[in-house]
């Protein structure tokens with residue numbers, strides 16, 4: 001498959017992004033507005049016709065362009081646009097594609113904020129959403145209506161770690177003339193959704209891409225036309241709602257992007273080690289890298305093998321009380337931190353039902369098969385993961 005040969009890290013490395021004075025890091029352009037030598041160039045830039053000219057930093061700025069170009073190279077898209085958060089990327093895409101009266105088909109398991117936006121916020125624009133089990137492709141196709149504008153999913157869903165069959169979904173969306181929008185936050189470099197047929201790929205860069213938990217940011221990777229459309233001064237959602245990323249942040253995120261490939265491999269290696277040990281001790285766990293995972297073979301057919309199966313793993317403690325006891329003990333032993341978010345160098349763990357999926361009503365959590373005792377781990381970059389496992393085991397023995 002095409003994605004296996006795609007080498008996102010080398011695509012990023014192949015860019016030559018020098019600073020203004022030959023600095024090896026691109027210069028930070030700390031300006032909100034830009035000067036023009038002629039009146040005509042300014043007008044043309046307003047109309048989106050002047051390549052390489054910058055007008056105003058909510059529209060575009062050079063630091064964001066460097067980062068956006070690197071992300072487009074990573075994803076294999078023509079273009080990208082960077083936002084002040086992952087939610088800003090997701091909501092910008094949705095509000096750009098959908099008008100009042102339109103319809104969306106979405107995976108029922110998504111990030112809690114995305115679920116809340118689709119379920120609670122879109123009704124005020126009269127945009128209707130049908131939630132489906134994304135592993136049931138018949139259900140996805142049946143849910144498409146004449147007014148459907150997009151199918152929304154996560155390549156690896158939060159927190160159930162289901163895998164979306166992007167090539168098959170893309171066949172369905174192309175047949176019906178709707179856009180396939182994919183959140184690839186959990187699996188950068190592991191999956192290249194655009195190259196498998198997705199139309200638009202979104203990221204919370206807050207997570208793996210930045211990997212330092214010092215910033216909130218997002219990205220939209222898409223066609224040139226879509227990026228022009230969202231930044232159109234007259235009717236572009238990004239231009240008019242204004243979620244542009246700050247250039248100081250985009251500059252720091254770009255530097256972290258250059259180590260993403262190394263980090264992803266270590267996260268995956270450590271998570272695989274924990275999965276194997278969890279299996280040995282008979283713990284109820286969920287990891288797409290293990291053959292027992294329902295979409296293990298599907299993941300193998302779609303993934304960029306050298307990056308492994310990702311750093312996210314979940315265990316089932318059956319009840320929220322036992323999950324809490326385990327997490328408190330692990331925090332005391334410094335296995336990592338009891339915190340939401342992911343992609344950090346230390347292991348982070350949280351009880352999804354009581355945190356990042358708490359926006360999802362308990363009945364829906366139950367329906368989608370999410371245990372109240374689910375503890376989601378974002379496995380860190382630990383150099384000695386065996387020692388980390390021993391600490392986890394001590395905590396398990398305590399409760």
Ligand SMILES: *Cc1c(COP(=O)(O)O)cnc(C)c1O
Pocket residue numbers: 085086087088111113114154158183185186203204205206207216217218
């Ligand atoms: C965190 C997250 C988001 C939201 O991103 P922010 O940067 O927090 O706005 C969206 N999707 C997924 C899968 C996430 O994990």
